[in-house]
Amino acid sequence: MSQNKTAFVFPGQGSQKIGMLLAAHAAYPEVRDTFAEAAEVLGYDVWALVQGDDQDALNLTETTQPVLLTSSVALWRAWNAQGGATPDIMAGHSLGEFSALVCAGALSFTDAVDLVRQRGRFMQTAVPVGEGAMAAVIGLDDDTINKLCAETDGVVAAVNFNSPGQVVIAGHSAAVDAAGEALKTAGARKVMPLAVSAPFHTELMKPAGERLAEAIAGVAINTPAVPVVHNVHARTESDPEKIRALLVEQIYSPVQWTRCVQTMLDAGVGAAVECGPGKVLTGLARRIDKSLLCYAIEEPADLAEAVEALGEHQCEGA
Structure with a gap:
C-alpha cells in the first residue's frame, strides 16, 4: 500500500508547559481568537495562565485539559488559515481525543472546552489525593x-x-x-x-465516567468529517451515539496508543502532524515506526515547513 496519507495527532496531559504557543500567539490571529473564545467559556484568562509563572496551577487536571484542547484547536485553525492540507485521519491521546473530535467537526469547540473542564474535575475527585x-x-x-x-x-x-x-x-x-x-x-x-x-484510565475512574456520561448527554455530537481513531479500541467510528459512549468508556479504559498509530499506518498513513504543544507524540510515533514522517507544529516556522512538505507529500501520492 502506498503510504501517502496524512494523520493529525493531538497530545494529552503532560504536554502543557508555561510559555507554550508564545510565538504562534504572536504570529496567528486564529490562535489569539481561540484563546479569547476559551476565556469566554471558562470565565478566566486562559492565555494569562499559560504565560504566567504558576506551573502548579497549569498542572491542575481541570485546568490542564481545557488549556491543552484550546492549544490544539488554535494550532489547527492556524494550520487551515495557512493553507495546510486536510488530513485523511486523526487521533488524540486521552484528552487529545476530544481535540481530534473538535477539529474533525464532531464537537463544537465551546461545548468541548467546558466538557473537558468537567472531565478534569471528575477525574481529579474520583479518587482522594494520595490514594x-x-x-x-x-x-x-x-x-x-x-x-x-x-x-x-x-x-x-x-x-x-x-x-x-x-x-x-x-x-x-x-x-x-x-x-x-x-x-x-x-x-x-x-x-x-x-x-x-489520580490513577487515570483505571477502573477507579468509573465514578468519573458516570458523571461524564451525565455531562455529555446533552452535548451535540456529529459524524466526524475526518475519521478519528478512538483510544478504547483503535478503530474509527462514524455513529455519534457510539462516539458519545466511547468518550465515557475511555475515561476508565486503557489508552491503546500503539494500536491507534498502527491503525493509521495500516490505512496508508506516511506522515503525521502533532497538533499541540511539544513533541511527545512525535517521539512515540518514531518508536512505533521509524519510517513515519513526523512534524510538530507549535512553532510558526515548523508549521510553515509542514504545510509545504505535506502539500507535496499528498501531491506525490495523487
Missing part, C-alpha cells in the same frame, strides 16, 4: 506487564500503551509501588513515578 498513582515502565513487553499487574494485590493495571517498551501503569499507590518492584525484578529498565494526582 492513586501512575508510573511509566520502560523496557518491558506488554504481556509481562499485564501478567505482573494481575498478580499484584490491589488495583493496578497497564493503562497507557504508548509505544513498544513504554507502558504506563496506574492504580492504588501501594499496588503501583508493589507492581513497580516486581517489574524491575522482571527486567524493566526503569519504573518512573509520574507527577499526576
Whole structure:
C-alpha cells in the first residue's frame, strides 16, 4: 500500500508547559481568537495562565485539559488559515481525543472546552489525593506487564500503551509501588513515578465516567468529517451515539496508543502532524515506526515547513 496519507495527532496531559504557543500567539490571529473564545467559556484568562509563572496551577487536571484542547484547536485553525492540507485521519491521546473530535467537526469547540473542564474535575475527585498513582515502565513487553499487574494485590493495571517498551501503569499507590518492584525484578529498565494526582484510565475512574456520561448527554455530537481513531479500541467510528459512549468508556479504559498509530499506518498513513504543544507524540510515533514522517507544529516556522512538505507529500501520492 502506498503510504501517502496524512494523520493529525493531538497530545494529552503532560504536554502543557508555561510559555507554550508564545510565538504562534504572536504570529496567528486564529490562535489569539481561540484563546479569547476559551476565556469566554471558562470565565478566566486562559492565555494569562499559560504565560504566567504558576506551573502548579497549569498542572491542575481541570485546568490542564481545557488549556491543552484550546492549544490544539488554535494550532489547527492556524494550520487551515495557512493553507495546510486536510488530513485523511486523526487521533488524540486521552484528552487529545476530544481535540481530534473538535477539529474533525464532531464537537463544537465551546461545548468541548467546558466538557473537558468537567472531565478534569471528575477525574481529579474520583479518587482522594494520595490514594492513586501512575508510573511509566520502560523496557518491558506488554504481556509481562499485564501478567505482573494481575498478580499484584490491589488495583493496578497497564493503562497507557504508548509505544513498544513504554507502558504506563496506574492504580492504588501501594499496588503501583508493589507492581513497580516486581517489574524491575522482571527486567524493566526503569519504573518512573509520574507527577499526576489520580490513577487515570483505571477502573477507579468509573465514578468519573458516570458523571461524564451525565455531562455529555446533552452535548451535540456529529459524524466526524475526518475519521478519528478512538483510544478504547483503535478503530474509527462514524455513529455519534457510539462516539458519545466511547468518550465515557475511555475515561476508565486503557489508552491503546500503539494500536491507534498502527491503525493509521495500516490505512496508508506516511506522515503525521502533532497538533499541540511539544513533541511527545512525535517521539512515540518514531518508536512505533521509524519510517513515519513526523512534524510538530507549535512553532510558526515548523508549521510553515509542514504545510509545504505535506502539500507535496499528498501531491506525490495523487
